[in-house]
Amino acid sequence: MRKYLSTISFSISILIFVSCGWAQSAARIAGSTSTEMKLPATPEVRKITPPKLDQAYLGKEILCERPMRHGSPQLSVEKIGDQVVAHDYGHGGSGWTLAPGSAEYVNQLFVTSPYASDLKKDSPITIVGAGVIGLFTAYDLVQRGYTNITIMADRFENLTSHNAGGLLAPVSMDNDPKMQAVIEKIGLDAYRFYAQVAKGTHPDFKKGAVIVPSYFDNREESGLEPYVGKVMQPAKEVVLDFGTGTTRKMVAYDDGIFMDTAVMMTSLTDYLKPRVKFVQKKVNQFKDIDSHFVINCAGLGAGALNSDKAVVPVQGHLIMLKDQKPQDLQYMILVYFGEAKTKSGLKVKRSFYQFPKHLPGTGVNDVGVVGGTFIEGATWDMPNQEEFAIMMEGARKFYGLTK
Ligand SMILES: Cc1cc2nc3c(=O)[nH]c(=O)nc-3n(C[C@H](O)[C@H](O)[C@H](O)COP(=O)(O)OP(=O)(O)OC[C@H]3O[C@@H](n4cnc5c(N)ncnc54)[C@H](O)[C@@H]3O)c2cc1C
Numbered sequence: 001m002r003k004y005l006s007t008i009s010f011s012i013s014i015l016i017f018v019s020c021g022w023a024q025s026a027a028r029i030a031g032s033t034s035t036e037m038k039l040p041a042t043p044e045v046r047k048i049t050p051p052k053l054d055q056a057y058l059g060k061e062i063l064c065e066r067p068m069r070h071g072s073p074q075l076s077v078e079k080i081g082d083q084v085v086a087h088d089y090g091h092g093g094s095g096w097t098l099a100p101g102s103a104e105y106v107n108q109l110f111v112t113s114p115y116a117s118d119l120k121k122d123s124p125i126t127i128v129g130a131g132v133i134g135l136f137t138a139y140d141l142v143q144r145g146y147t148n149i150t151i152m153a154d155r156f157e158n159l160t161s162h163n164a165g166g167l168l169a170p171v172s173m174d175n176d177p178k179m180q181a182v183i184e185k186i187g188l189d190a191y192r193f194y195a196q197v198a199k200g201t202h203p204d205f206k207k208g209a210v211i212v213p214s215y216f217d218n219r220e221e222s223g224l225e226p227y228v229g230k231v232m233q234p235a236k237e238v239v240l241d242f243g244t245g246t247t248r249k250m251v252a253y254d255d256g257i258f259m260d261t262a263v264m265m266t267s268l269t270d271y272l273k274p275r276v277k278f279v280q281k282k283v284n285q286f287k288d289i290d291s292h293f294v295i296n297c298a299g300l301g302a303g304a305l306n307s308d309k310a311v312v313p314v315q316g317h318l319i320m321l322k323d324q325k326p327q328d329l330q331y332m333i334l335v336y337f338g339e340a341k342t343k344s345g346l347k348v349k350r351s352f353y354q355f356p357k358h359l360p361g362t363g364v365n366d367v368g369v370v371g372g373t374f375i376e377g378a379t380w381d382m383p384n385q386e387e388f389a390i391m392m393e394g395a396r397k398f399y400g401l402t403k
Helices: 009-019 022-029 092-111 132-143 177-199 261-272 300-305 387-399
Strands: 044-047 058-069 074-080 083-089 125-128 149-153 209-216 236-241 247-259 277-280 293-296 311-321 332-341 347-358 367-376
Touching: 058 092, 058 300, 058 367, 074 092, 083 092, 083 132, 083 300, 092 132, 092 177, 092 293, 092 311, 125 132, 125 300, 132 149, 132 261, 177 209, 177 247, 247 332, 247 347, 261 347, 300 311, 311 387, 332 387, 347 387, 367 387
Parallel strands: 044 236, 083 293, 125 149, 125 293, 149 277, 209 332
Antiparallel strands: 058 311, 074 083, 209 247, 236 247, 311 367, 332 347, 347 367
16 A cells, blocks of 8 residues: 655655764765764663553454545545535545644635635535544634534544544555645644644644654654654654663654544534534435535545545554553554554554543543554454454564563
8 A cells, every 4th residue: 555654755865864873974984074073862762661551451442444545635626516515535544634734725725616606604515524524624614704504424423533543643645646745735734733722822722632752663654754844843763661671763753743533523513513503414415415515524435425436444443541650651652563464364554553542431541542453445344353452462562561
């Protein structure tokens, strides 16, 4: 599976070159004797107490599906019959990472579209889908002064958007390089939004995002390099010491953002309830909707609505942790283990990640989520249940908790 990762290889190479101290070696080779030349910094060692991962500390098992669109998310406006339909779907494993920026981008296309020249502030607009994309779309329209918005969805609870892990990183998509500039713009806008929430400066949302260190095997896999120098600081080389005899060299983005997805879904819904109509209904075709203006934010359902075969489910397994020490879990890690086959014969990309996710209504110490898998094409009738155990084994090994 092609994966969206920032591949501005030249600047990454420069960064790696410099950060690995090779610049200094190169200078020596070139005969420089400058005494001002700094020796490569010894990577900072950070002690991390691993979470408790014995069976007794494992909570809810979560299985959910990323709505991925090969080529890039669909971000466009078109005329279908008499209706003006904007599309904002197919964000794969980065729906949260992109949502506020994506909503703003598509809404801007929509309100400035020649098709929407008769759009008034009180024109009825129907958003199909109540996931993170639908809710941010409604939020952005409210900010723009639109007053007659309906969110129509067949489900409002326990969506992929509630269950998602919460790492801000533009990874696990399959984007055409031509879309890179748009994805970057959207990502930067989204980062700015969440940073305001995390710093307590956002006018409407005070919780749902936190700044924590994000650790990856290398810069490229983070997808975050295009953010550096614009909204983020450069990553540092660090050594994580788990106190188990296991240490790991990683890169750290200390201004990473964790999005507490279930909490943010509640905050968005609470904000929108007095301002927007919520209607529970499955939409089978756009023309079943009364309004002239429609925004398709139906995630996996959007593919069927728009006869878009590029949309595929990418299954993910997660396990919530319980009875932890929350102060020990205030960081995020994502590492990839490579590809294998599931028992059902599908290609699985396995990884280990840990984020400080907390589900509303659970105990204060029920903090942490371990993931995860990426299984393209797996549907609900194919849960690949054994992946939960494989995933936990990977997590224990990562921390050096098993020999
Ligand atoms: C295991 C896992 C971990 C993830 N971790 C992260 C992460 O760490 N960071 C990140 O950025 N992203 C992550 N994601 C991705 C992210 O969760 C998704 O990209 C995002 O939630 C998609 O949001 P959505 O609003 O498009 O879809 P959904 O949340 O699926 O919402 C779709 C909505 O459309 C409605 N709908 C669908 N069809 C119809 C229809 N025909 N009629 C009416 N309503 C309809 C549904 O009822 C629902 O309300 C993860 C995903 C998974 C599965």
